[in-house]
Amino acid sequence: MKKNKVAILGATGSVGQKFIELLSNHPWFEIDELAASDKSAGKKYSDAVNWVMQIPLDKKIAGMDVKKCEPVLNSKIVFSALDASVAGTIEEDFAKAGYIVISNARNHRFDDDVPLMVPEINSNHLEIIKIQKFEKGAIVTNPNCSTIGLVMALKPLDDEFGIESVNVVTMQAISGAGYPGVPSMDIIDNVIPFIGGEEDKMEIEPKKILGKITGGKINYATITISAQCNRVSVIDGHTECVQVKLKKKTSKEEIIKAWNNFSAEPQKLKLPSAPEKPIIYLEDEKYPQPRIHRNLGKGMSVSIGRLRECSLFDYKFVILSHNTIRGAAGGTILIAELMKSKGYLDKYL
Ligand code: NAP
16 A cells, blocks of 8 residues: 655654654555754754654654745645644644644644544544635644543543543653653652643543534533643653542443443554554552553553542542653544544545
């Protein structure tokens, strides 16, 4: 099968590098262009980047010229890992010029006509791109890295029992702040109980993702969510302690069964980045732990453990998901795979 050429905007950053790593042997997509800020544009990629991935930088990629983030690229499929301070306008310019932009940035997540996608949860929301204001192009977004783990755990519970309210406390990895991110003197031997804008995102994004489409519009789910977000001294993998109040009372066994049986369209379609098991429930009371479990399902599975009764809500449990794979580059590539298999990329190939 001939591979489809793709470009990466923000290719030098933490998420941009993860895109390069994950796309290095992708069966459907091939990196054709890399772009970043004016500081990097015009340089060879190896000179512009401080490569921090665990695989060596591929020679072909290392020798590519970094381009400006301007809509004159050859590849019509564009993955965006741009800093949010610039992503809004750049992504819109690309969409206006006829590109399909699949983005990790927060800027367009709440536009009424932009899907906020987790392929296992709301693949039907893709249909709203038909009403986007751009003539040929479109924007599709990936949620915040900590939202993704949370909604994956909530979706089977919402389907089977209904969710009334959620309280979540996160312990988020350093790589979530980009590269070079949080200064070492701030984070080593420390916990920082504040991540700008994160709590608002976690309280709103799940409602859009779990919302239903009626009359061509996404109606947000009516769940009450309270979030507290902390940065901890872990490189990759966000851990979240969750309490949940359900609409229908149920047993611990039924909840674990709902998680273990959860499977959705990406699994049915056997998309290349879809993990066989999107959710893995770990019985050992010490699990999940970021260093041990973040790479389950090649970083695309969400691990859950410690389900127990809660004296304030109904149940409490712990979630772990890889923030730069499932929570960013990997999740975005899965969106592109879903779009391709459903014909949404046909006009961009
Ligand atoms: P990062 O490491 O700071 O990388 C930012 C990228 O944006 C770099 O490639 C940078 O290029 C580029 N850039 C900055 N200013 C630019 C400009 N004026 N014009 C064009 N390009 C510019 O950030 P990151 O962690 O990879 O995050 C990228 C995006 O994904 C952000 O919107 C972030 O919120 C989101 N996100 C991150 C994570 C995560 O776990 N890290 C998870 C989900 C979503 P230069 O190197 O040339 O400056």
